[in-house]
Amino acid sequence: xxxxxxxxxxxxxxxxxxxxxxxxxxxxxxxxxxxxxxxxxxxxxxxxxxxxxxxxxxxxxxxxxxxxxxxxxxxxxxxxxxxxxxxxxxxxxxxxxxxxxxxxxxxxxxxxxxxxxxxxxxxxxxxxxxxxxxxxxxxxxxxxxxxxxxxxxxxxxxxxxxxxxxxxxxxxxxxxxxxxxxxxxxxxxxxxxxxxxx
Numbered sequence: 801x802x803x804x805x806x807x808x809x810x811x812x813x814x815x816x817x818x819x820x821x822x823x824x825x826x827x828x829x830x831x832x833x834x835x836x837x838x839x840x841x842x843x844x845x846x847x848x849x850x851x852x853x854x855x856x857x858x859x860x861x862x863x864x865x866x867x868x869x870x871x872x873x874x875x876x877x878x879x880x881x882x883x884x885x886x887x888x889x890x891x892x893x894x895x896x897x898x899x900x901x902x903x904x905x906x907x908x909x910x911x912x913x914x915x916x917x918x919x920x921x922x923x924x925x926x927x928x929x930x931x932x933x934x935x936x937x938x939x940x941x942x943x944x945x946x947x948x949x950x951x952x953x954x955x956x957x958x959x960x961x962x963x964x965x966x967x968x969x970x971x972x973x974x975x976x977x978x979x980x981x982x983x984x985x986x987x988x989x990x991x992x993x994x995x996x997x998x
Contacts (some may be wrong), residue, residue, distance in 0.1 A: 801993035806844040806853060809864040815899045819864055824998055825872040825905045826991055830912030832878035835942040838978035839912065841874055843987060862899055869973045871995060879926060900935045907994060915941035915975065916954050919962040938972040945977040
């Protein structure tokens with residue numbers, strides 16, 4: 801798939817205010833500072849589409865972008881933002897959960913994970929929740945340019961082994977680097993293949 805057009809549609813805090821179109825949606829989510837905005841900008845070849853920041857917790861809204869007039873890319877708030885107060889964290893959790901459970905147009909989540917780290921409970925707990933609620937998702941490993949190819953492969957394998965302790969089947973996985981534009985075609989082709997079956 802080639803992205804020819806990518807435009808911002810709407811930001812909001814409530815799934816009921818999301819676009820009323822029936823276009824398929826693919827949502828991106830991850831812990832704060834995992835590189836989500838950079839990945840979205842890389843996918844869309846649009847440097848300023850999603851706002852990047854060195855300060856974690858920048859995304860606090862559900863952000864919809866229209867891609868090729870065919871599907872929506874959704875930028876969800878990061879979870880586990882330590883600097884947010886308890887009330888704000890709870891509000892974000894509810895916003896994310898309501899979107900995942902109630903948004904009929906959601907086809908798949910892409911859960912972003914920093915490839916440099918061993919499996920983190922906050923990530924695996926969220927994946928477990930997705931599985932229990934039958935929300936389809938894929939895992940996107942980010943920042944692979946920060947490691948050697950061998951070390952990156954080792955860390956992905958460790959993640960697989962960890963998940964297989966509780967999962968019968970592994971989700972689809974992608975290894976990406978926004979800095980080196982790695983993995984964009986794999987993700988976009990995956991989305992295109994799904995869209996063809998809808």
